[in-house]
Amino acid sequence: MSRTIALTLVTGFLGAGKTTLINRLLRDPALSDTAVIVNEFGAVGIDHLLVEEASDGIIELSDGCLCCTVRGALVDTLLGLDERLADGRADSLKRVVIETTGLADPVPVLQALAAHPALAARYRLDGVVTLVDAMHGRETLEAHEEARHQVAVADRLLLTKTDAVVADALSGLESYLAKLAPGLQPVVAEGMEAAAIIDCSALDIGARAAGVLRDAPPYHHHDHDHDHDHGHDHHNDHGHSAAYDTILLTHDRPISGSALDNFLDLLRSQCGPQILRLKGIVELQGQPDRPLVVQGVRQVLHEPRLLAKWPDDTRGVRIVIIGTGLDEAYVKGLFSAFMGDAAVDTPDRAALEDNPLAIAGFRR
Numbered sequence: 001m002s003r004t005i006a007l008t009l010v011t012g013f014l015g016a017g018k019t020t021l022i023n024r025l026l027r028d029p030a031l032s033d034t035a036v037i038v039n040e041f042g043a044v045g046i047d048h049l050l051v052e053e054a055s056d057g058i059i060e061l062s063d064g065c066l067c068c069t070v071r072g073a074l075v076d077t078l079l080g081l082d083e084r085l086a087d088g089r090a091d092s093l094k095r096v097v098i099e100t101t102g103l104a105d106p107v108p109v110l111q112a113l114a115a116h117p118a119l120a121a122r123y124r125l126d127g128v129v130t131l132v133d134a135m136h137g138r139e140t141l142e143a144h145e146e147a148r149h150q151v152a153v154a155d156r157l158l159l160t161k162t163d164a165v166v167a168d169a170l171s172g173l174e175s176y177l178a179k180l181a182p183g184l185q186p187v188v189a190e191g192m193e194a195a196a197i198i199d200c201s202a203l204d205i206g207a208r209a210a211g212v213l214r215d216a217p218p219y220h221h222h223d224h225d226h227d228h229d230h231g232h233d234h235h236n237d238h239g240h241s242a243a244y245d246t247i248l249l250t251h252d253r254p255i256s257g258s259a260l261d262n263f264l265d266l267l268r269s270q271c272g273p274q275i276l277r278l279k280g281i282v283e284l285q286g287q288p289d290r291p292l293v294v295q296g297v298r299q300v301l302h303e304p305r306l307l308a309k310w311p312d313d314t315r316g317v318r319i320v321i322i323g324t325g326l327d328e329a330y331v332k333g334l335f336s337a338f339m340g341d342a343a344v345d346t347p348d349r350a351a352l353e354d355n356p357l358a359i360a361g362f363r364r
């Protein structure tokens with residue numbers, strides 16, 4: 001089978017600097033085999049005019065927003081690009097960069113990309129690059145759920161307009177971002193090389209996992225439990241946290257392919273609506289040299305991919321799940337059961353596989 005094409009989603013709220021960044025990327029020879037899809041909102045698109053050196057490589061999807069009305073158009077465009085490659089109308093295409101509108105929620109876009117079988121066979125999601133404006137980022141994030149989703153599901157967080165603020169102003173924004181996306185270190189976009197910006201290799205999953213371990217509070221402290229027990233004011237909870245749940249699952253042993261499949265199946269059937277994004281790098285039994293990358297959004301899993309080699313020295317299983325209202329104890333218990341870690345009063349993997357939904361302890 002021919003090689004898959006990498007997909008990068010570039011997102012960030014209105015005016016965050018997406019078009020400016022894409023212009024910079026297009027000038028970089030490292031991205032010469034890259035097509036850019038720009039989405040516009042409004043009857044008359046102008047963003048593609050602002051993208052300099054407009055050429056065959058830039059495709060405009062106008063008249064609607066990627067996360068709602070033009071998802072179908074995006075799928076058609078991506079399939080069309082692949083056809084051009086197959087019939088020789090295009091020479092080479094290694095990567096497609098999709099710029100979303102500032103108001104787009106990336107979650108349904110990721111879902112649409114993962115759910116289409118032909119796309120899943122030809123494209124692989126490399127990552128979500130989210131731009132955060134250092135001047136207005138904090139207010140924007142506090143005011144707009146879409147902006148918070150953009151940060152929560154990011155693989156790379158790029159700070160723009162850092163030239164226009166004093167260093168002190170940045171630290172407040174950075175600590176707010178750390179709550180929204182624990183373990184993900186924001187980086188200053190200015191001066192970064194194009195390839196480093198756009199290429200979200202599997203190493204990011206490892207780095208994020210390590211960061212979550214370092215930053216996250218112990219998981220027995222969980223706000224959702226307190227809501228019910230003590231009748232906390234809901235508004236207060238939302239106001240102070242604006243945070244998403246980040247659950248890290250790790251194990252130092254490999255997992256069998258069937259146990260992984262069954263774990264992910266049960267997880268998405270039971271917790272799918274709460275999952276904004278799931279990313280993992282997994283050592284499969286019998287496959288010590290090549291890690292499997294798994295990605296998912298809501299109930300949909302992207303096609304898992306075997307990497308040619310490990311990006312770092314850690315082996316075993318590392319899965320990061322980002323979501324809203326996830327029951328961490330439940331998810332961790334389920335993972336332990338499939339990893340074969342027996343715990344008192346919980347069903348083991350064999351019992352779950354025989355009849356997962358009949359097991360009271362793992363029913364939701």
Ligand SMILES: Nc1nc2c(ncn2[C@@H]2O[C@H](COP(=O)(O)OP(=O)(O)OP(=O)(O)O)[C@@H](O)[C@H]2O)c(=O)[nH]1
Nearest residue numbers: 013014015016017018019020021102160161162164
């Ligand atoms: N000072 C400063 N200004 C920037 C930087 N990046 C972008 N801008 C400016 O911010 C404004 C918005 O930038 P765009 O690149 O159009 O932002 P966008 O995210 O594409 O905007 P929308 O398409 O409206 O969502 C422009 O005036 C840019 O010149 C930066 O790093 N520093």
